[in-house]
Amino acid sequence: MRTRAQVVIGDTRLALAREALAELAAAAPGLPTRARLARKVEWLGERVQDLMRELLRLQWLASPSIASLPALQADLLARVREKAVLYVSNYLAHEPGQGAGGANVAQQAIEQAGGRFLHHAGGDDGVDDVAALEASLVAADLVICQTGCVSHDAYWRVHDHCKRTGKQCVLVDQPHAMHFVRKEALAT
Structure with missing residues (x-):
């Protein structure tokens, strides 16, 4: 009887947690996509910075004014x-x-x-x-x-x-x- 009661309590908590998760997901549609895109934008910004530094370095090396x-x-x-x-x-x-x-x-x-x-x-x-x-x-x-x-x-x-x-x-x-x-x- 006690084991059954604990299982019912556990199932109830799990159902409540799932409902809360569904409410949060409904309140912020597209959140996982936006988070993934934000990470990608951050990575792309770092990549642009690296490429700009490399471009400046190559322009400097190719510049006739180095002499x-x-x-x-x-x-x-x-x-x-x-x-x-x-x-x-x-x-x-x-x-x-x-x-x-x-x-x-x-x-x-x-x-x-x-x-x-x-x-x-x-x-x-x-x-x-x-x-x-x-x-x-x-x-x-x-x-x-x-x-x-x-x-x-x-x-x-x-x-x-x-x-x-x-x-x-x-x-x-x-x-x-x-x-x-x-x-x-x-x-x-």
């Missing part, structure tokens, strides 16, 4: 005299082991050439970060963006701002050596 890299750097430094130069990179000088060399090298070179160095961390830190990036972009005469270590949002904001305003944008691949991937005057 004239010192001339490109000299030309850039000649243009920064008495100008505000924004360096967009996640690597900050006070973060040990994070490759701060790019920002330090850029700051020293810009200040030695008579320019004013501005820095933005280029991360995804929310609304305040976006507003700070926009303000920095407006204040800058020239933008240097370290492509491999800024968020997609920061990269596209820099790209869009420079294209809209005709501001010169230099894309940098490696933080420690200021290797220029390509130089763009985004005012097409």
